[in-house]
Amino acid sequence: MTGTTRVLVTGKNGQLSKSLKVVSDAAADLEFCFFARNTLDVTKAQSCSSMIDRLRPNFVLNLAAYTNVDDAERFPDNAHHVNGVGAGNLAQISAVYDIPIIHISTDYVFDGEKRSPYVETDRTNPVNAYGMSKLAGENSVSRLNPKHIVLRTAWLYSPFGSNFVSWLLSAAANGRQLRIVADQVGNPTSALDLAKSLADLVRQLEDVDWASHSGIYHLAAPEPMTRFQWAKKVIAVSGKLYGPTCQVCAAASSEFATPAVRPLRTVLSMDKYQNAFGLKFPPIEKSISDVLQALPRPRRDVH
Numbered sequence: 001m002t003g004t005t006r007v008l009v010t011g012k013n014g015q016l017s018k019s020l021k022v023v024s025d026a027a028a029d030l031e032f033c034f035f036a037r038n039t040l041d042v043t044k045a046q047s048c049s050s051m052i053d054r055l056r057p058n059f060v061l062n063l064a065a066y067t068n069v070d071d072a073e074r075f076p077d078n079a080h081h082v083n084g085v086g087a088g089n090l091a092q093i094s095a096v097y098d099i100p101i102i103h104i105s106t107d108y109v110f111d112g113e114k115r116s117p118y119v120e121t122d123r124t125n126p127v128n129a130y131g132m133s134k135l136a137g138e139n140s141v142s143r144l145n146p147k148h149i150v151l152r153t154a155w156l157y158s159p160f161g162s163n164f165v166s167w168l169l170s171a172a173a174n175g176r177q178l179r180i181v182a183d184q185v186g187n188p189t190s191a192l193d194l195a196k197s198l199a200d201l202v203r204q205l206e207d208v209d210w211a212s213h214s215g216i217y218h219l220a221a222p223e224p225m226t227r228f229q230w231a232k233k234v235i236a237v238s239g240k241l242y243g244p245t246c247q248v249c250a251a252a253s254s255e256f257a258t259p260a261v262r263p264l265r266t267v268l269s270m271d272k273y274q275n276a277f278g279l280k281f282p283p284i285e286k287s288i289s290d291v292l293q294a295l296p297r298p299r300r301d302v303h
């Protein structure tokens, strides 16, 4: 492939898209074209078709999703519509144009019962409606476009939107003592780091043999920890940067009633991705520091 590589990106206003925008501003060889829901609604086949036809990108990157896990439990059809049907629309239409698709999925396709890290061939068994809808998306993308990369990532945080880290900092700024679950284990992943990996991946896919590379991969930061350990690291880094600090106490998931059950242990093995494309994530303290320095300063709530 010669010249600039053009990538159509859905879900413009999400945290991963906004992180990719930061990365893409420094990548002259890649042209990322971002579309928000009001210009490209993935649930509408006609909307997907006309944008792909107009742009004729080299890749489609699907970052659009219904990501509120508790709302998905209350409105499973809505989640399925975006995460299952929407992903299928993009895969089917990109295949018509022979355009490869990169699709983002989640560790929540697993039930969290395995004691060792999950590999890509492990049995999926989602325990909530969000996980089921994302699994439907994986299946559609794999079935409908022979040139596909499905990336399961986990526990995203970024300077954008509301996520676990931004919530922690604003709670700390308000002087609250925090009780954080110590029985959920996963791979906290900075969306800024993931976005850099996505840009690297696009470059590598330009000359790839699709017959041997299409498939599902795990791509998340490789340091698994509990939510409690993650929160302690965030507050420690915040203190070093002269930001808000607070006391963090361990709690059990059973203490918090939520509409959706969370899988307890969804540690991902990144070996397959490492062997195919190489894995580049900084130590988590550096990732947290980068995100905190880009976050707007948390303010005290005014009552």
Ligand SMILES: NC(=O)c1ccc[n+]([C@@H]2O[C@H](COP(=O)([O-])OP(=O)(O)OC[C@H]3O[C@@H](n4cnc5c(N)ncnc54)[C@H](OP(=O)(O)O)[C@@H]3O)[C@@H](O)[C@H]2O)c1
Residues within 6 Å of the ligand: 010, 011, 012, 013, 014, 015, 016, 017, 036, 037, 040, 041, 042, 043, 062, 063, 064, 065, 066, 067, 068, 082, 086, 104, 105, 106, 107, 134, 153, 154, 155, 156, 157, 161
């Ligand atoms: N967040 C996590 O911890 C996590 C963990 C594992 C995997 N993932 C996956 O990572 C990907 C990126 O997640 P994220 O955290 O960046 O999500 P996010 O911040 O919630 O962003 C998702 C974006 O998708 C857009 N969207 C929703 N429905 C749409 C539709 N019908 N058509 C077009 N756009 C639509 C939303 O638009 P509006 O702004 O208009 O609502 C939103 O901007 C998703 O596939 C998610 O499942 C996330």
